[in-house]
Amino acid sequence: MEDSVIEMLNIRKEFPGIVANNNITLQVKQGEIHALLGENGAGKSTLMNVLFGLYQPEKGEIRVNGKKVNITDPNVANDLGIGMVHQHFMLVDTFTVTQNIILGKEPKKYGMIDIKKAEKKVAELSERYGLKVDPSAKIRDISVGMQQRVEILKTLYRGAEVLILDEPTAVLTPQEIKELVEILKSLIKEGISIILITHKLKEIMEVCDRCTVIRKGEGIGTVNVSETSTDQLAELMVGREINFTTEKSEANPKEKVLSITDLRVKDNRNIEMVKGLNLDVKAGEIVGIAGVDGNGQSELIEAITGLTKTESGSVLLNDKDITNFSPRKVTESGVSHIPQDRHKFGLVLDFPIGENMVLQTYYKQPYSKNGILSYKNIYQKANELINEYDVRVASEFTHARSLSGGNQQKAIIGREVDRSPDLLIAAQPTRGLDVGAIEFIHQKLIEERDKGRAVLLISFELDEIMNVSDRIAVMFDGQIVANLKPTETNERELGLLMAGSKKEKVGEQ
Amino acid sequence: MFTNRMFNILVPVISVLLGLLAGAIIMLSFGYNPISGYIALWNGAFGDWYFFGETIRQVTPYIFTGLAVAFAFRSGLFNIGAEGQVLVGWLAAVWIGTTVDAPMFIHLPLAILAAFLAGAFWGFIPGILKAKLGVHEVIVTIMLNYIALYSTNAIIRSVLTDREDTTDKISESASLSADWIMQLTAYSRMHYGILLALLVAVLIWFLIDKTTLGYEIRSVGYNQHASRYAGMNVGKNIIFAMVISGGIAGLGGAMEGLGTFGYMPAHSGFTNIGFDGIAVALLGGNTALGVVIAAFLFGTLKIGALNMPTGAGVPSELVEIVIALIIFFVASSFVIRWMLLRLKKEGK
DSSP, X not given: OTTEEEEEEEEEEEETTEEEEEEEEEEEEXXXXXXXXXXXXXXXXXXXXXXXXXXXXSEEEXXXXXXXXXXXXXXXXXXXXXXXXXXXXXXXXXXXXXXXXXXXXXXXXXXXXXXXXHHHHHHHHHHHTTOOOOTTSBGGGSOHHHHHHHHHHHHHHTTOSEEEEESTTTTOOHHHHHHHHHHHHHHHHTTOEEEEEEOOHHHHHHHOSEXXXXXXXXXXXXXXXXXXXXXXXXXXXXXXXXXXXXXXXXXXXOSEEEEEEEEEEEOTTSOEEEEEEEEEEETTOEEEEEOOTTSSHHHHHHHHHTSSOOSEEEEEXXXXXXXXXXXXXXXXXXXXXXXXXXXXXXXXXXXXXXXXXXXXXXXXXXXXXXXXXXXXXXXXXXXXXXXXXXXXXXXXXXXGGGSOHHHXXXXXXXXXXXXXXXXXXXXXXXXXXXXXXXXXXXXXHHHHHHTTOEEEEEESOHHHHHHHOSEEEEEETTEEEEEEOGGGOOHHHHHHHHTTOSSTTTTOO | OHHHHHHHHHHHHHHHHHHXXXXXXHHHHTTXXXXXXXXXXXXXXXXXXXXXXXXXXXXXXXXXXXXXXXHHHHTTOOOTTHHHHHHHHXXXXXXXXXXXXXXXXXXXXXXXXXXXXXXXXXXXXXXXXXXXXXXXXXXXXXXHHHHHHHHHHXXXXXXXXXXXXXXXXXXXXXXXOOHHHHHHXXXXXXXXXXXXXXXXXXXXXXXXXXXXXXXXXXXXXXXXXXXXXXXXXXXXXXXXXXXXXXXXXXXXXXXXXIXXXXXXXXXXXXXXXXXXXXXXXXXXXXXXXXXXXHHHHHHHHHHXXXXXXXXXXXXXXXXXXXXXXXXXXXXHHHHHHHHHHHHHHHXX
């Protein structure tokens, strides 16, 4: 490979008990977009952390521009021109774009920060790569898509020639994704090389030149994207054939289970986030809430599940008023909740997976009697759920922390579905999961629907909303702005509705 | 699982050994023989029945304060207030012990209960402030330590006595001391309290590991968000944990009041029983069994060290340094472990 900027040859990285990377080779050519594809837990992040200097490999070597290097920490990576944009942005909300970009590498004049010079440089960079960022805007005032561009600028400012993007499209609207694609293309024109970590096959087909596939820590190989198909990539990644369109029969909605009227909820900053929302979910249907993150979805779920108090309005479950019930009473009324943030809410990571399986039911028989826990019954139940929901874990005594994201999610879904709720709320149930796990989770949601349960799905992924829902409610600025059937709409229309514009500027882009 | 358990046992053992080693180096560099120093330490703790009895006497309150701090830790709270809770517990026990007249089977339990309630109240204040207003428990407990110190002194001087520096002796019927133990241990101040300490350790173990209350405490300690999501009342658990924690520390005070001394002097400074409890809890990994073992180590060091100046000529200042070093390594092992876990989390 004469023109490779990055070569990672036969990398091996072990952690106690597991080999995270075994003999993986990744060669990135100058000026290409190179996809790194793999299921969750396949070892993508480990490999990138090795490249970024956070981990030291046991075996193998890394070459940058043909020269063997020893990347001992992220500063070394920076000096070598390697920059990383993490999935979760690392920006200071109250700082301006420029202040964020120069943070840690401030241009100085007489010992003071030369903000004028910095702004000029940021504007220059932004211009050159077509990023269109306002250097003096505050981070909290700009959109998520813009924030991502700031992250990209941050790495460019530090002289990055190789950009690692970790799941960059996860938080973007379809329109923003299109813009990002344009930006990536203009970056490679300027000679920047890009490594794109993703498990979205469509994106790979659209923008990438080549793709390296990792499966269970093993390098499977590198393919030219022009010579492959999504089906082939999926098979390489998972090792078996994958069913993309979710099979499901026509919904058969029955009586109203959830009925929300004129709901108003404030967030913890005391800003009204849900502004007079109305929504019904019937038994036997999946209602998908489409919307860009931050339009009140989290507050809506928290209000239904009792985690936040409502300002006004009512939440009825089977015609019973459950407004402002405590979380326990909501649960006992027949609501299950697959939370958006499984680490923060869904699991006690330092508990064994077995104890996590009774998080809401530990005080009931047979898991305890007269306040004394019955570990025998708890672990027996846990074992049942682990088997039934195919949670891959060494044993029921393993701490939840050491499970992969997909298996943690399967465990949560098992626990929530097993309570046979009337209403199942699934918030971002497949976030960050690989296609195999996504398939499994979608099937489970549809199974629950077919058992006559009401399912409320909240997702930022339009594909998921389109595939799984029987009815789509578009949420914008704290209200449901449209009710649509998935068969009668398309991503473009949804995208525009989610952005708040109904008819205007349809011709743009 | 196995590696985790190994880790939990290895870290404290290594830190104690490192502390002893560092102490040895200090002694060497000042021209003292560390081997004879440590032999003197050993003899001072276990050399004869008297020393043995005194060691056990010192271990007793450490078990209580260690358990108190550990219990709060398990629910995610840092109870620095064990010191103050010891003082109010001590005073409450002595108050009942000196003023009430009742047969022993009522008087002694009543005095012990009073100590528990006083400590529990002292824990309830930071608990409710944390649960309702989000005030950090560390700040409140530190301030309550001073309030406890000066109010107990004031009560001793102007309520229980007329401007004297100690209370009266408690009556026999409220005492934990026993003649046969004193005779057996060459008139050491060892008392029945050690049995109560071990009993409470078993109860705490049972409460944390075997009951739904303990399940909630642990869940809240690890992840408040998930606990709230699961329908637990986080605020109630915080208050409960602080009340129990304070109560146990209060019992530690009762050991001093009803066992060791039989009265309460006005204190010019803190007893350090509560503060040492923090180190005991950390060294014991916040488990009941670990706390009992760690309390024995601390008691041994404290009592054994008294013999080092006479037994090996090591000046008492140096002994303090050696003990501080051991505590330092114990505490830094906690820091090291915490940093390792942090790194592990962030690396993911």
